[in-house]
Amino acid sequence: MEIGYYPGCALHGSSNDYEMSVRACLSTLGVHLRELDDWICCGATAAHSLNRKLAVALPARNLGLAERDGMDELLAPCPMCSAQLMKARCVLAEDQAFRSEISEIVELKVRGTTRVCNLIQIFQRVGYESIQKIAVQRLEGFRPACYYGCLLTRPPGVVQFDDCEHPSSMETLLKGLGAGPVEWNYKTECCGAGMTMSNESTVLELGHRILSNAAAHGANCMVVACPMCHVNLDMKQSAINQRYSAAHDMVVYYLSDLVGLALGISPDALGIPRHFVVRK
Amino acid sequence: MPRIGVFTCWCGENIARNVDVQSVSEQAAQLPGVRCSQTCKYMCSDPGQKLIRDTIAAEQLDGVVIASCSPHMHLKTFRKAAAQAGLNPYLIEMANIREHCSWVHPDKARATAKAVDLIRMAAAKVRHNRALEPIKVPVTRKALVVGGGVAGIQAALDLADAGIPVALVEREPSIGGKMAGLSETFPTLDCSQCILTPRMVEVAQHPNITLYTCSEVEQVEGYVGNFQVTIRKRARYIDIDKCTGCGQCWNVCPSKKTPSEFDYGMGNRTAIYVPFPQAVPARPVIDRDACLRLTKGRCGLCAKKCQAGAIRFEDQDELVREDVGAVIVATGYQLYEIGRRGEQDRLSGYGEYGYGQYPDVISSLQFERLLSASGPTGGELRRPSDGTIPKTVVFISCVGSRDNAKGMSYCSKICCMVNAKHTMLYKHKVHDGQAHVFYMDIRAGGKNYDEFVRRAIEQDGAHYHRGRVSKITQEDGRLIVRGVDTLAGEPLTIVADLVVLASAMRPAAGVEELAQKVNVGYDEFGFLCESHPKLRPVETNAAGVFVCGACHGPKDIPESVAQASAAAGKVLLMFSRDQLHREPEIAHIQESHCAGCFACRRGCPYHAIDAAEIRDRQGLLVRRVARVNPGLCMGCGTCVALCPSKSADLEGFSEQQVYAMVECLR
Amino acid sequence: MTHNLDLNSVEELAHTRVHDCYQCGKCSAGCPVVERMDILPNQLLRLLQLGRLEKAMAAGAIWECVSCMTCTTRCPKSVDCAGILDALRQLSIEHDVASPAQRRTILFQQTFLDNIRRNGRLAELDLVRKFKTQGFLDDLSVPQLFKDALLGPQMLRRGKLHLRSRRVKDRKLVGRIFARCMADNGRGNGHGGIQGELEA
Missing domain, CATH: 1.20.1050.140 (Glutathione S-transferase Yfyf (Class Pi); Chain A, domain 2)
Known part of the structure; x- marks a missing residue:
């Protein structure tokens, strides 16, 4: 294709x-x-x-x-x-x-x-079942909070993707690959997107809420399909910890990272070591 | 030479403001065939009518044009006046110079010219009018009431008490409708069951009422005064005459996991069940999709246990015919589907409220069941998820109502009162609890209604917040309700134990199919259309079919009951005569010209055209022609337009008349 | 090119009608940054309904908005509330009435666009450098200047920073696109463009 x-x-x-x-x-x-x-x-x-x-x-x-x-x-x-x-x-x-x-x-x-x-739609095109068939490794032990943010599902009339209030396409994909995605409440809440530099305090506040909710619902990592979400939750995580005296230690993966791991691609090839928060 | 009189009305300022009535009258006097032309400030008033009567007599008029308002408004008035003066009422024509002229044209000179043209056309038409006699049709003095909720019950009892036999058709296994599931009713807080169940029993025992439960209207044929109705009685699998309602059967039924419709899924029922203890008839029914015997061929415990031998697994649907003269539709409402978008039809949304996902987000009808002594919690207010008593409850108005984006544009009318009632009943059960209401406007127009809402706020301490809720999430078993108080100008988050959504009223499922069977119009939401919003509120455009209750629009109990009695009254009025009189302005077919192509029959929206056989003296078939059934024809003229041989024409609106009207404008 | 400051300019830019709003407040209820706003989203709509455009444009709230589209998505009247805020931002810059407290946010957006205008694609280092310098010249805030200074080396170490970004071939084209869009402040449908340029 x-x-x-x-x-x-x-x-x-x-x-x-x-x-x-x-x-x-x-x-x-x-x-x-x-x-x-x-x-x-x-x-x-x-x-x-x-x-x-x-x-x-x-x-x-x-x-x-x-x-x-x-x-x-x-x-x-x-x-x-x-x-x-x-x-x-x-x-x-x-x-x-x-x-x-x-x-x-x-x-x-x-x-x-x-x-x-978007990326998820490509995975859907390939077919979740086909991906499962090619997968060589079960994603056991991963309990991701799948985070969609704003623009993957909004505004629904324009993007026409998934349920804008309770999306589930990432969960379905990852569940099929052996991961145990958690149900949580901030799937579609905003992380502050492009405000990272211009309005940092907003980004830190929103990021803190999101990370806290993911952890409270038992997630041991997060999955995003957006570069800005990744910046705000991964790169900014230490700043969030500093601002809110928190101890978030949440690895944030791109969706393709986890799918890639299941497909047997090495973390290096997926660029995972480039993340700020890495699994020890 | 025709002797036509023209009567031009000022309608106070309504016409005179934009039309020079005096000039119109003078010009009308010059029209061919016009004998005299008069004006009056209000032609419909007594002096106005007297003027018409006197002039008809004095001038020996043989045609009258009244230039005033829409014939919808006053045609009957003027026809009556003409008849009193001895003139055939069908020799009256109206020129609508108000709705079609003065109200819509600001330029007085041009409006005046148009008014003259309208009169010119009416005068041209009236010259070709024929004296007509009303059509008389016999009437079957029996009524069909569709729907056994409070409206249908009221209508049926009113008719039955007046001596009219009634067939009452109810889709569910019991009558009672939505009201039977309510706890207490506003604004008096009297127990819903206590006031309704005696009426239900009355229906069951009334000698004039034939009750069909588990039944639906399959087909309606015929016309006003003479309907032939086919009713489908769905198999109940119980012989209700043998059954004693002892309860042995449902006590032994092993299939216990079907969500109870009556408790809106908050409790379970068996496969053989009575919907609720006070059901009428107090007889069980077998759910054919849940029964092990009917689905898998095994079990049959109920039949073994039944001493009366009333279980009939071999029961089949049955078609019953009823001949009635009038139909009252009272099919009521259902609630807007609140679940996730896309699961059902376009009218389901509100994923943000988590209904169906969080067990403690419920609808207002579910909350009624939690309050009800006969409900799944026995009247103790316990929330569905863990059975604890909710200490903070949030009520949300306008879920689906007034929501153009994913619901209906209309106001459901009852929710403001329902919410106020719920906060009170909640407070009466949970003294240390706090009720919150999110609302956009409080619509409590009704006798003692606003006082009731104020009582909820002032005496029972409900917190009312003006604003909508944006999102509900669940954390640690509690519901996080994110709303706003626009009066305070602040966002507001309430941590609640229970959330009750006052979702919109929609017409009951299947009402559109029923409307098509009885030829009644409905709006974009499926609510049935009345004939006139003010003056004919329970009549429909299908003669002999009446509406009442929430199938016609959102309504509370008092209004539904009032409307039901009104509909019954209209039926009684209809039945008070030996024969029904119908307007004679219907189609007729000149059989000598008719080629028998039946294009008219295929096009007729009222199924008013039959095939008639023309036979010679020996009884041999010569040909088949179209013939109009005068009982059914509504005079729409479709057949006239369709007929290739010009054999169809309309009485009182003939093609000749239409041509004359067009010609006179040249 | 100047434009009359009226409701029409907001509605034209946002392609939505402010009088459709019936003030239910669902936009404010769901907004993730509402606590930071001096005027709530529904109140901004109300100000517009009352014709108080100046007050709405000067609100700090319009620069707090993170464009997450929650308000637009959930609006029962399908008012594009986020689009209204976009329009207010654009107008407040054009009329130079933007809230001074939001200077950094505005500066960032402008620096961002300028960066694209010149490069066709975002040159991140250039953006950071310009934004920091401009920001410092603006408010002389040393902490702001050095905020995130530690991130730079970390990003470099992770291979996340490119000292030279890949540029588009025809950068002048991007400049032309900008010039045409700026010519009538991004207004009008089908009446600007090249023709507008020629007329000017």
Whole structure:
């Protein structure tokens, strides 16, 4: 299976561990990633906060590139990117005048035909059962709190993925691989996303709540499918501990890390040692 | 030469504000065939009618045009006036210069010109009017009541007491409806069972009432005064005449794990069961999906134990026919499905409230069962998860109601009162408990209703918070309710032991199919449509079919009962005459022209067209033609439009008349 | 290009109608950062309904919002509350009425966009450097300047920092996209773009 791939800035930057993990995992599953040529940033929170048109134009340029290169489907493992791409696609679909204006702005014809999907959807495409069949190692002992954050399931009308209040797709996948995901309450609460630098105290507070709830429900690790969630819960964990005099020691995995481990990929190849909190 | 009189109404300011009535009247006088033209401030008033009567007599009019409001409003009034003056009432035409003109056109000059045109058309039409006589149809003095909740019971008893035989059809094994499951009722806090069960027993014992339980309406044929109804009696597997209701059978039944419908799943029942102790009829029923004998062919303990020999495993569904003259639909409501989105239909959402996931998040009807002495906890307020007494209870209004995004836009009307009642009953049972209510507005319009809500707040100490709840989660067996108090301008988190969701009222399942069987319209939510929201509130557009109770819209008990009595009254009125009079403005088919293609029959929405056989003197079939059943035809004109040979036409609205109306505008 | 400051500009930008809101407060109830807000989300909507746009734009709350979409997702009237906050942010910058207390958040967003405008993709080190310097020049806060200073070496050690980021081929194109979008402050559907540029 070949699929278009939009890494986004984070995966090519400080979240390169996520990219390692995604690539290693998907290649073992026989999914070939074809990176979108000359992609640009989706604009993230800054664009939709400061300029509505820019928030559509930047992702639209990428959608146009994907169409030009004949990609039916584009994987964006970062939910911020995928949500921005999907949102742009929705806006373009409903407004033809806007579509032609945006096409002029981005100097590329954009129709919005390329579908955008997140990492979990790729796993679903491969099939949970097929993954189970290829898996060589049971994820015994892992009791992850699967954390979806905001943009994987919200807004439901745009992303159309899972149940926006009680998502369960990660749990189903990991349960099938032998892990014992816990039921907890902060699956879809926000971690502060891109506020990491600009409004650190918010991020620390939200992260503290999330980590505490995961631990209270018996999780011994967390699973995310978002680079920002990982930064805020993993990289910021020591800052959280400092601020709240807490003793969180929660390993935060990317979903592809755990799937990769089950597939027998080494932690190094998955970039796991690059995390800040590591299992001792 | 026709002698037409034109009567133009000012309707106070309503017409005169935007239409120059005097000028209209003067121009009308010049129209061909018009003998005289008059105006009156209120044509529908006594002086107005007298003017019409006197003029008809004095001028020997043979046609009358009344330019006023919609015929829906006053056609009957004016026809009556004409009849009193000796003129055939079907020689009256109305030109609607209010709804179709003065109310919608701000430009007075153009509105005036349009009013003249409307009168011109009416005058052209009235020239071709024929004197008609009302159609007389016989009437079967028996009524069908569909639904045995409080509304259906009230309607059935009112009719039966007036000497009318009634067939009461109830889908469930017992009558009583939702009210039978309530604990106490607002605003008097009288016990629901105590006031309802005597009425239920009365129904069972009434010589004029035939009660069909476990039954549904399969088919309705015929027309006003003459309906033929087929009722499907689902197999009960019990001979209710032999059965004594002793209870031996359900005591021995080994299949005990079916969630009780009557307790909304908070308790279990056996496969052979009576829904609740006061059920009417007080006879058990076998759940064919739960019974081991019926599903797996083994067991049969109940039959062995039954001394009366009343168990009939071989029972089959049965079709029964009832001939009735009128139908009252009282099918009631169900609650909005609160569970996760996508599980049922589009009207289920509220994953954020965790209903179905957290056992201590329940619906208001479930809470009624927890309060009820006959409920699963015997009237002790214990929460479902662990049986402890909840010390903090949160009640949430508008779950599904007034929620365009995943529910209904309408207000369910009863929830504000239900919540107030619940906080009181809770406080009366748990003195040291605290009730919280999240509401958006308090709608307590009704006799002693607002006082009741104030009592809940002032005397029983319920905390009312204006705001919606966003999310409920469960931590350590308690529910974390995240809401807001918009009056304080603060988010508010309450740690509760029990959460009660006042979910919206929806019409009962299957009401749309029933509505189609009786030709009654329904709105986008499935509530049945009344004929006129103010003046014909229990009538429907299908003659002889009436509605009452919550199938027509969200309603509380007093309102349902009042409406049920109103519907019964309307039926009695209908039955007070030997024959029914129907308007004669219906279709007729010129059989000499009819080619027998039956396009009309296929297109007729009222199934009012039959095939008639034309035979010669020897009795040999010459041909088959279409014939209108005057009892069923509603005069919609579909057949006229469909007929390729122009054999169909409408009395009082003939094609000739329509052409005349169009022609006169040239 | 200036625009009249009225409700229409908010509704046009957010593609939603503020008068649909019936003030149930569900947005405020579910907001993860509501405790940090000086004006609750439902109160912001109320201010807009009353035409008090200035007060809403100056609220610190609009910069506390983390754009998690919870309010929009759960709104019973399908008002895009998060979209309204986006619109308020954009307008408050345009009209220079943003809450001074939120300067760092705004600075970050602007630095972020500027970074993309120049590079096409985010150059993280550059972003951090600019944001820290600008931030320091702004408030002279030494602790803020050195906050997270220890993370740098740790990230470098983990191979998470790239001293040179991969850039897009045609960086000028990104600049042009920005210029076109900024030309009419991101407004209008189908009436700006190249044509607007030519007219200007």
